[in-house]
Each structure stands twice: as C-alpha cells, then as structure tokens.
Amino acid sequence: MRALSSIVAIAAAVATVADGFTPNKPSYIDRYPGAKPFDQSFLEGYSILKHLGGQGPYSNRRSYGIGRDPPDGCAVDQVIMLRRHGERYPEPAVAAVFNDVLAKVYASNLTNGGAFGGSLEFLNRWETFMPNEGYWALESYSGPYAGLLEAYGHGVEYRIRYGHLWDQEPGVMVPMFTSSYERIVQTARKFGEGFFGWNYTTSVALNVLSEDETMGANSLTPACVHDDDYEMCKSLPGYMPQFDVAVDRLKTQNPGLDINATDVFNLMKMVAYELNVRGHSDWIDAFSLDEWTAFGYTQNLDFYYCAGPGDKNMAAVGAVYANATLLLLNQGPEKAGKMFWNFAHDTNITPILSALGLFVPSSHLPLDRIPFPNPYEIGDIMPMGGRLVMERLSCNSTAVTPQDTYVRLVLNEAVVPFPDCQEGPGFSCSLANYTRLLEEKLPDYTTTCGIPEESPQYLKFFWEANTTQEWNWDPKVIPYQWSFIL
Numbered sequence: 001m002r003a004l005s006s007i008v009a010i011a012a013a014v015a016t017v018a019d020g021f022t023p024n025k026p027s028y029i030d031r032y033p034g035a036k037p038f039d040q041s042f043l044e045g046y047s048i049l050k051h052l053g054g055q056g057p058y059s060n061r062r063s064y065g066i067g068r069d070p071p072d073g074c075a076v077d078q079v080i081m082l083r084r085h086g087e088r089y090p091e092p093a094v095a096a097v098f099n100d101v102l103a104k105v106y107a108s109n110l111t112n113g114g115a116f117g118g119s120l121e122f123l124n125r126w127e128t129f130m131p132n133e134g135y136w137a138l139e140s141y142s143g144p145y146a147g148l149l150e151a152y153g154h155g156v157e158y159r160i161r162y163g164h165l166w167d168q169e170p171g172v173m174v175p176m177f178t179s180s181y182e183r184i185v186q187t188a189r190k191f192g193e194g195f196f197g198w199n200y201t202t203s204v205a206l207n208v209l210s211e212d213e214t215m216g217a218n219s220l221t222p223a224c225v226h227d228d229d230y231e232m233c234k235s236l237p238g239y240m241p242q243f244d245v246a247v248d249r250l251k252t253q254n255p256g257l258d259i260n261a262t263d264v265f266n267l268m269k270m271v272a273y274e275l276n277v278r279g280h281s282d283w284i285d286a287f288s289l290d291e292w293t294a295f296g297y298t299q300n301l302d303f304y305y306c307a308g309p310g311d312k313n314m315a316a317v318g319a320v321y322a323n324a325t326l327l328l329l330n331q332g333p334e335k336a337g338k339m340f341w342n343f344a345h346d347t348n349i350t351p352i353l354s355a356l357g358l359f360v361p362s363s364h365l366p367l368d369r370i371p372f373p374n375p376y377e378i379g380d381i382m383p384m385g386g387r388l389v390m391e392r393l394s395c396n397s398t399a400v401t402p403q404d405t406y407v408r409l410v411l412n413e414a415v416v417p418f419p420d421c422q423e424g425p426g427f428s429c430s431l432a433n434y435t436r437l438l439e440e441k442l443p444d445y446t447t448t449c450g451i452p453e454e455s456p457q458y459l460k461f462f463w464e465a466n467t468t469q470e471w472n473w474d475p476k477v478i479p480y481q482w483s484f485i486l
Contacts, residue, residue, distance in 0.1 A: 053302070053379060057383065058087065058384050060413045061411050066414075068414070071393070071395065076165070076391045077393070079162050080340040080342070083343055083386065084382060084385060085385070086139050087145045087276035087277075087384040089273060090270075095130055098130065098270045099128075101270075105257070109256045118250070126282055142278075143277055144279040145275055147384065148190050151194070151385070152193060152194040158191075158194075165338040168199070177342045177465070180208050184345065185206075185343075188343040189473070205467045208471045214455055222445065229311045230306075232305045238262070239261055242288075242294035246261075294370070297370045307350045308354055309359070314351040316444065318350075322438060328340065329431060330431065336462070346382045346386060349382055349386065349388055358419075381412075388411055389411075390409060393408060404430050404431070407430075407431050408424075418434070418437070421434060
C-alpha cells in the first residue's frame with residue numbers, strides 16, 4: 001500500500017497545478033495584473049469612414065462575431081466574388097460642384113480682415129487635392145487609402161485565403177471578368193497582380209464586358225431600362241436639419257461667410273474624396289459628429305431609393321447575377337470552376353443584395369428623420385472597394401449538421417447569414433435550401449425591366465469566357481479623362 005505521505009504529496013501537487021490553471025487567461029495577465037484581456041472600447045460608430053456613405057475609403061463591415069475563416073470541418077471548394085473599384089477621385093460633374101462651392105467660400109466678404117477663423121482657420125493654408133482635371137474619375141494612387149494599392153493588397157490577402165483553389169497548371173488560363181469602365185478595369189488588373197503575382201502575365205485572361213444597355217442580362221452591369229419606380233430617387237433633397245446648424249456655427253465664426261446648407265452637404269461629400277487621395281482632411285473637424293451622422297444618412301437614402309430595396313425593380317436587376325451564380329454553385333468546382341473574380345460598380349452590387357433578401361427593411365426609410373438603429377447603412381454595405389463573396393463549403397458532419405454542401409455570404413469581410421436559412425456550420429445555408437429559397441423569390445429580370453427581345457435574356461459570359469490576354473494591360477496610352485475602354 002502506498003504511504004499516506006506519498007498520497008498527500010501527490011494530492012498537493014495536483015492541487016498546485018489546478019490552482020495555477022485558469023482557462024482563457026492570457027499570459028500577460030501575470031505580468032500586468034491590471035491589463036484587460038478584452039478591449040472595452042468599440043468605437044466603429046464614431047469613425048468618419050462609417051459616415052461617408054459609398055464615397056469614402058474601404059472599411060470592413062461591422063460583423064456579427066461569426067468567424068471569417070471556414071467553420072471547423074469545412075473547406076471552401078469554390079469562391080465567387082463581385083467587388084467594386086477602389087478609392088478614387090470624384091467624377092467630373094461632382095468635382096465641378098466642389099470647385100464651385102470652394103470658389104464661393106473663398107470669395108466671401110469676410111469682415112474679420114479677410115482671414116478664416118474658428119474651425120475653418122485651416123483654409124488660410126489649405127490647397128485643393130484636385131489640381132488637374134485629368135485625374136477626375138480615376139482611382140487614386142497616393143496616400144494610405146490609394147485605390148490601386150487597396151486593390152493590389154486585396155488580391156494578396158485573397159491569395160492567402162483562397163490560394164488553395166488555384167491549380168497553377170502550366171498553360172491553364174484563369175478568366176476574370178470586369179465591366180468596361182476604366183477604373184473598374186484597373187481594379188481588376190491590380191487585384192489580379194496581387195493574387196497571381198508574377199503569374200498574372202501567364203495565367204490570367206481578363207474578360208472586359210461592355211456596360212451598354214443593349215447587353216441586356218449578359219452583363220455585370222444590367223440596367224432596368226423601364227424603371228417605373230425611380231421618382232423618389234430623383235427627388236431626394238440631400239438635406240438634413242443638422243446642416244443648418246453647421247451653417248449657423250460657421251457663419252458665427254466667420255462673419256460674412258457665404259455658405260448655405262447645400263454647400264455644407266457638398267463640402268462634407270468632398271471630404272470622402274480628399275481622404276481617398278490624401279488620407280487626411282482638415283474639413284472633417286469643421287463639422288460635428290451629429291452632422292456627420294446626418295450626412296451619412298443622406299447617403300443611405302441615395303443608395304436605398306436609387307439602387308437598393310427602395311426601388312421595387314432593383315431585386316429583378318440583382319436577380320441576373322444571383323441566378324447565374326446559383327447555377328455555378330450547383331455545378332460545383334469540377335464542372336464550373338473553382339474561382340470567379342468579378343468587378344463592377346457599387347450600384348451593380350446593391351441590387352444583388354436586395355435580390356438575396358439582405359438589408360431589406362420592413363418599411364421604407366423616412367426622409368424627415370433618422371431611424372435608430374438604421375437598417376440600411378451604406379458605409380457598412382458598399383464603401384469604395386466593397387466586395388460580396390459567395391463561398392461554397394464542403395463540410396463534414398457535426399453533432400447538429402449532416403455532411404453536405406453549404407453556402408455562405410461574406411460582405412466586406414464579415415459573414416452575413418441569410419435571414420431564413422442559417423442551419424449549417426458557421427450559420428451557413430445548405431446549398432439545397434439556398435437553391436430552393438432563390439428559386440422561390442427571385443423575380444424575372446427581362447419581364448420586370450422590359451428588356452427587348454433582341455438583347456440577351458440571360459447571363460452566359462461565365463460559360464463563354466475568352467482565354468486571350470488582350471485586356472490584361474492597356475493596349476495603348478490611356479486617353480485624357482478616359483471612361484469606357486469598350
């Protein structure tokens with residue numbers, strides 16, 4: 001029989017080990033007893049990037065806490081992405097408005113010696129970020145939020161995440177698809193260079209698709225040529241009462257300042273593009289957080305009523321891509337392909353979300369007040385560089401789910417479960433249920449939008465991709481203020 005003293009010694013040792021073990025206790029707690037293992041400050045709502053609508057630099061979507069990596073026991077065997085171009089300069093018409101407002105402000109007959117004061121004091125030294133019209137509408141190339149840099153970095157990041165899907169077989173071309181606007185094409189190229197590296201020159205076939213309405217459904221940019229629900233979009237005021245507060249404050253600080261609420265709206269809009277180009281803007285602090293919240297809501301209204309669920313026909317527009325990708329997912333990687341990298345505009349992606357039943361409020365967004373919480377925040381939905389990813393997951397069985405194929409959506413790097421289907425691992429939806437839901441709910445594009453019979457009636461370019469490299473680079477010098485390459 002073991003001596004009692006030995007048993008006591010063993011028990012004491014076990015107790016010592018047990019006392020020293022604390023589940024989930026970070027190692028630095030012993031060194032810094034007052035350190036907090038989990039940050040208690042969640043400041044995303046105060047970030048200016050969340051209040052610039054779809055015009056400011058990219059930021060990840062605020063997540064539900066669901067892991068971004070595949071769930072345990074699952075692997076991505078097919079990925080389909082549609083992303084927006086990166087950060088850019090303003091369009092010519094918008095830039096012209098900005099310049100007019102700036103000229104008006106600078107021409108003000110200030111009574112305090114002609115110098116700006118208060119929160120506009122920086123204007124005594126500030127210089128425009130739009131010195132040359134040739135940059136208008138193109139992606140930015142400088143600063144921490146440079147659009148071309150962001151697109152390249154995105155490709156590098158996705159090579160790490162999805163590189164296992166690329167076979168790298170010699171002579172096998174991987175098609176990528178882009179609409180024909182110059183900045184979209186440049187985004188596709190930079191993403192491709194980031195993902196494929198040196199092999200971009202030998203492994204990618206960039207397919208450029210015309211944005212002309214005559215393309216009908218065979219397009220990344222389908223249009224609703226007979227949209228009978230566009231009146232609200234055309235009548236949006238671009239105004240919130242908080243803009244009047246800003247006007248009053250700025251005039252008080254600068255007697256004689258010539259400015260109104262519309263000017264405030266446009267100056268706040270300009271900030272997004274200055275960030276895209278410079279990475280900073282002194283104009284940010286000229287306006288309060290309340291005013292930025294109000295401005296952000298004007299951008300939510302714009303997307304909601306012009307390219308989202310506020311226009312009853314947008315779900316039909318989005319159904320074109322939703323239907324085509326549904327077929328790809330059901331055909332699977334062996335028959336259809338493992339990777340689909342696609343590039344278009346913001347207003348081509350938001351209709352797809354409507355078609356999928358995501359971010360569709362129970363009632364229309366009001367024009368006279370901000371609903372808190374706001375069910376449709378475009379800063380989270382489609383900033384510059386916004387991306388919608390569909391992952392096809394091959395999963396082993398778990399205690400609650402069978403071995404099966406599942407689908408999940410990732411919007412701006414946050415997993416977004418379907419409201420009516422989240423029974424799979426990681427709140428995914430089985431491919432069978434996803435197929436059933438979409439077949440039940442997707443409206444008919446050609447009928448809803450009155451697409452002429454002579455135009456393509458369905459999307460087919462995924463299955464008719466070219467394997468040439470004609471558009472992998474610009475075949476000639478880019479013309480001044482070039483827009484469409486086709």
